[in-house]
Amino acid sequence: MNFRHSSFLFGLLAALLVCASPATPAPENLLGDVIDALGIGLVTSISVIITLESLTTNLVTISFGVQNPLPFELTIDKITTSAGLNGTEFASFAHTFATPVVVPPFGGASSGNISNVLLTQGADASLAIIPFGVLDLLNVDADVRALSISGHGGIPLAIDGLHQSSVPTKYTLSLG
Numbered sequence: 001m002n003f004r005h006s007s008f009l010f011g012l013l014a015a016l017l018v019c020a021s022p023a024t025p026a027p028e029n030l031l032g033d034v035i036d037a038l039g040i041g042l043v044t045s046i047s048v049i050i051t052l053e054s055l056t057t058n059l060v061t062i063s064f065g066v067q068n069p070l071p072f073e074l075t076i077d078k079i080t081t082s083a084g085l086n087g088t089e090f091a092s093f094a095h096t097f098a099t100p101v102v103v104p105p106f107g108g109a110s111s112g113n114i115s116n117v118l119l120t121q122g123a124d125a126s127l128a129i130i131p132f133g134v135l136d137l138l139n140v141d142a143d144v145r146a147l148s149i150s151g152h153g154g155i156p157l158a159i160d161g162l163h164q165s166s167v168p169t170k171y172t173l174s175l176g
Contacts, residue, residue, distance in 0.1 A: 010145070013155040032141075032161040040069055042162065046083070046135055046160045048091075050123070057110060058119040064167075068103040075148040076101040076111075080141045082120075083167075085129045089138055093117040102151040130171045137164040 035042065044065040054060050068074050080094040095114045103109040119126045129135075140162035145154030 032159050035159065036163050041164050042066055043137060043164055043167050043169070046167050048093055048171045049167060049174055050171060051174045052120070055123045058123050060117050060119060061115045062117045064114050065108055066101065066103055067108045068105060071105045071171050072146060073105055073148050074103045075145040075151045075154055076103065076142055077144040077145065083135045084138050085132060085134070088121070089125050090119060090121050090129060091117050092120055098132045100151050102148070105175065133169055134166040135169045137162065137167060139163065
């Protein structure tokens with residue numbers, strides 16, 4: 001991302017933090033709309049682990065990489081996501097992190113493994129999307145804390161309605 005985009009996003013986030021108060025809440029998905037409009041892909045990669053059991057339970061384990069384009073730390077506490085391909089949802093989950101994901105300024109982090117991700121089309125249909133090697137994030141809502149320090153404190157923000165296309169996705173078949 002170029003300097004102009006990160007400066008604009010930083011300025012907008014600062015304005016939201018200063019102007020938002022309990023008496024005058026900012027529109028729920030304003031920050032998500034701005035991130036989408038700027039084309040800032042926050043998720044850098046997705047890894048999916050499919051086990052033999054996945055074929056009967058329709059549950060997989062995933063992890064994802066996330067980047068922070070801002071000059072201050074972000075801490076992710078909770079995420080709700082639906083993902084798919086060509087407008088069809090293939091997976092969804094909601095996850096509250098026992099240990100929040102701390103993303104350093106201008107840096108990246110990994111979510112760690114998230115189990116019990118539901119394959120909404122079933123495992124058989126989901127196997128057909130593996131050769132594409134990408135997933136689209138159809139809707140992402142995240143509870144984050146901006147300006148945290150080593151994952152502590154910070155200003156709570158809800159980032160709702162994020163979308164992202166063609167996130168590189170690696171599938172691992174663990175049949176043992």
